[in-house]
Amino acid sequence: MASSSAAPPVRSESSRRSRLRLRQAGWYVLLVALALVVLFPIYVTVIRAVSSPVAYAEKGYPLYPVSPQWGAFRTAFNLGGFAHAMTVSLVMTLLITFGQVATSIMAAYAFAFLRFPFRRLAFALFMATLMLPIEVTLIPNLQTVRDWGWFNSYPGLAAPFMAAALGTFLIRQGFMGVPSELRDAARLDGFGHFRFLTRVAVPLARPVIAAFTVISFLAAWNQYLWPQSSTTQESWQTAQIRLATFGSANAQTLNLGVAAAVVVALPIFALLLIFQRQIVRGLTAGAVKG
């Protein structure tokens, strides 16, 4: 402070600014370096997907594309049957997302607005399911689905995930932010439960419902263990499972397996760009209060 006021004001101002600029440049260097590290696997994947396999191997697997062939993506898409697999994924994902959001809104409504006996116990029963993920309950659930003849079917793929403790919890938090005056006003206006839920509660809790919808979609689309275990026919494989079989079968041909990985990843990358805010809100809901 003292030294800068003693020096001529113009020079100190410019030297401070250049120091600031230098420090900014330093941060940019670090950020770019980190971004390169994070993106490196994706970069190599894309390089390998577009390079002609033989020429690429002859060059000794360099970090730049060799005689690019953009058709690899389409070939992988067609050869792997990804149009069909993505349809299976999409139907399964929509069933799960719609089911989870619907059952979670209903349950959250009961926990946030209704007085009924054993409310605490019921809520504890909901939350305790967080300790029973599909990884733990896999074997008995496979038996159930097998006994019901639901292997290789949409009910089999989706049914175990039609309710969600996380969704109930998040949406209940959203509902609890609805001012009690609004509830009283709605009651005076003669709103029943259904009208209050659809006209007042859901619109007011829309941000948190949107956040849960997006992460529910993301999680369902990216599932691996259950769709693999509960299907035995190739025609019922989701895009993820199809990618695993196609990708490892074509690991030696270099370009097709990784091209398939790019094809499967693309729709979700688009989703990330569009719904980044919702994804962040959904993923951090448990980490930071408020």
Place this chain on the structure above:
Amino acid sequence: MSTDALGEATVAVEAIRRPPLARRLKERYPPGESLAALVCLAPSLLVFAIFCYYPLYKLFVDSAQRSNSFGTSTRYVGYGQLRDVLTSSDFLSGLGHSLVYVVYTVPVGLVLGTLLAVAAHRRLRGIKIFQTIFSSTVATSIAVASVIFFSLLNPASGLLKSNLLNEPKWALFAVSWVSMWQNIGLSFIIVLAGLQAVPEELLEAATLDGYGPVRRFFKVTVPMLSPVLMFLTVVLVVVAMQAYAPIDILTQGGPAGSTETLLYKIVQHQDPAQASTGAAMSIGLFGVTLVITLLQYVMLNRRVHYGEQ
């Protein structure tokens, strides 16, 4: 909170007047609301009953049964069998591999998440682009990440001279790179949210007190961040215990069983003839999950108390 208190007060007043129990219950829980609640909860409860609670019950029943080699009939053999499985070298090696996977992936996730979040938590032009890049691995599924690393590690095409996936000493470490990379996005998003919640005034106060950037980071930011880092630790441990796709795609448990984690072994025991062993191992996984979740619950509660001070 306040409506609860109001409810308590109403109950207290009622208690003095003492109307009949039936009427008191009716006023506390209006029948219309109870019925509506039942309708609202029924769908979720049905799903949870069939796919969460019944399986838990079934695990305990199955773990005390032994089936014939075709899986067509079972008989009760008692819980000595559960104990035998949970102390078998097969189970313990699976659990050991899972814990090693935790040790590989969780610290790396914490460090990388913090590093990226600290770098990207500042006002710079274009910072949003870097934030999107750092978050991007949440959009890559575990299957996509596994195939990408399978290609990177494949000796026929790989960047590495030797094939780590073929060496029992290194295979699990190489497989864990999939999770390390895929966890980057999640860790970054969670720590960044934590950093954004640190009050700016606190950092300014520390600067005025003559704290340099390094001391400010360790004395102010990290303590303020500790609940978030705790939360992230629990999330990463759970993710590591549930890792399956990387092993299924990269090594199928090999070489020489060196990448058979607990969950991988459970999946291998899914057919009815081996259901009792699979069930017993699942109970082991449940036990681990329970401990982790309870730990998380305790920590969350403690944080709520801090918040109320």
